[in-house]
Amino acid sequence: MSKQFLLLALMICVSSSYGQDHLLQNVYNRTTISLNGDWKYIVDPYENGYYNYRYEPFDQQPTPWASAFFLNSKPKDASDLLEYDFDKMDNLKVPGDWNTQKESLYYYEGTVWYKQSFDFDFSAEGNRLFVYFEAANYQAEVYLNGSKLGTHTGGFTPFNFEVTDIVKAQDNFLIVKIDNKRLKDGVPTLNTDWWNYGGITRDVKLVETAATFVADYFIQLDPQDTKKIKGYVQVNSKDTGAQKLQLKLPGLGIDQQLTSDQDGYAAVDLSVEDIRYWSLDDPFLYDVAIETAQETVKDQIGFRSIRTEGTQIMLNDQPVYLKGISIHEESPLRDGRGYSKEDATQLLEWAKELGCNYVRLAHYPHNEHMVRLADQMGILVWEENPVYWTISWDNESTYQNAETQLSELIARDKNRASVIIWSMANETPNVPARNVFLNKLAAYARAKDNTRLISAALEQKNYQGDPTIRTIDDPFAEVVDILSFNQYIGWYDGLPEKCKTITWKIEEDKPVLISEFGAGAKQGLHGSKEERWTEEFQENLYVETLQMIDKIDKIQGFSPWILVDFRSPRRVLPEIQDGWNRKGLISEEGEKKKAFFILQAFYNNK
Ligand code: GCB
Secondary structure, eight states: OOHHHHHHHHHHHHHTTTTSOOOOTTGGGSOEEEOOEEEEEEEOTTOTTTBOTTSOBGGGSSSOOTTOGGGOOOOSSTTOOOOOOGGGSOEEEESSOSTTTOGGGTTOOSEEEEEEEEOOOOSSTTOEEEEEESOOBSEEEEEETTEEEEEEEOSSSOEEEEOTTTOOSSOEEEEEEEEOOOOTTSSSOSOOSSOOOOBOOSOEEEEEEOSSEEEEEEEEEETTEEEEEEEEEEEEOSSOSOOEEEEEEGGGTEEEEEEOOTTSEEEEEEEOSOOOOOOSSOOOOEEEEEEOSSOEEEEEEOOOOEEEETTEEEETTEEOOEEEEEEOSBOSSSSSBOOSHHHHHHHHHHHHHTTOSEEEEOSSOOOHHHHHHHHHHTOEEEEEOOOBSOOOTTOHHHHHHHHHHHHHHHHHHTTOTTEEEEEEEESOOOOHHHHHHHHHHHHHHHHHOTTSEEEEEEEOEEETTEEEEEEOOOGGGGTOSSEEEEOOBTTTBSOGGGGGGOEEOOOSSSOEEEEEOOOOBOTTOOOOTTSTBSHHHHHHHHHHHHHHHHTOTTEEEEOOSOSBOEEOTTOOOTTTTTTEEOOOSBOTTSOBOHHHHHHHHHHHHO
């Protein structure tokens, strides 16, 4: 194993100690049993089912009282005192946020307990079983049949636990305590401009594996040599010693035996002459199969190179201009958090219709359908860690939390050709503790994945005090591969006409992206271009901004804010906002605003 991959493997082992098992690779394509559907729930604002009256967690007591909710207790006889009963409760749908399912939970931030029952038969002796959550916001305590499996922190990344020794043939009860209280030391922190949807927001699956199984793999083009495919496969086995496995890429004529080391790792290092590279016009995905003696895991992987050269972004050694749009993960088809393939399809089809070749998935990891579809549709992707605005930069556990969330995102999406940028953070203040925090995070991301570019949405400033000249003055600009910043000239900063008066002085020899600009407009509200909230105001802001952007010589693309109006508790203006950030090019009802067509025309001419 190369030094680099050894380091990678070590880091993965370290991160798995953070309260959950090593993340299974590619659950998306494995045969699984869905636990989606109706789950019983108990709203528990005082966390009465979690703490005793001395405020000690039941799950840390040697013999928890029957009143602990995760025990799913039932009265032993008619005189027994018990003050809860899951089976008499109402249901919440999983996947789904609770806010848009129950009116009484619309603004709720706190604990809700979920319970699902299931039967399970192993299909072969010696097999193993995992319960896999695609995401739950924000903190999850997970119990099966009264035993604690673990805790997961972070609302947007997957986690799994092995349940081989706990699962029974019948009447299993999986109980999950979800707490979406915002926390000062959390990631994100107390303040965000999006809705804090709570719940088990994505799919829950049971994954049965063979005794020895493919736990993980990272198979990508070598960034140093586009005729090489490099990475690793990791098998998990209770048997120690080397394992034989077979890596097959029939489209490239590859059928190679690999032998894992003591820790289950086998390096992948293949020389290939004639690769059909994944590209925007030809998003070709190769069928990949990894076989152990007992099972086969299949995936579809694209091979492309991405790098920067001076101020250009090079996709397969050709400069590419990123015609983008920012997207929040809300369903364009229902209300609330998006989670389905249909949600992702609609969002990405709108992006395509707009003329985009690139999307910024803001401000946290979106569901896996987005990147899987982007792989198929030939759309480049920016993925983002929810390090947003003000984070407790000095708090080591906040850093660990941010790193773990990033590591789970990279673990899930590291084989996706569409993903070209890992973004560390959004609009964070330039203070020493933040610089230490972000530098460490960027170094971590680079060590984990050297096949992608690092960025962050930074802020712009007056150049040497002159308000007509703008620049980026931030030490993190030295660290990133792509220099990105948000700017709102014409909205928070003067009126759209102001764009004409601004020039840009960007000194770094790097590709530059504008990760946000925009203006609010209520779809259907018309008036003059001077009138705030009208479609005409927003349209004019796009006209003016696009002219300004075209004059910034290092610009290699942008992702305006935002594709669709999205919910935000910060946006309370009656009759206009009513709880929605109105900077969408499309309303939450799916109606396009005038600015949509301005951007579409610009992209079509680019
Ligand atoms: C920003 C933030 C984004 C907000 C947006 C706005 O700079 O990055 O999260 O939603 O501005 O609408 O103010």
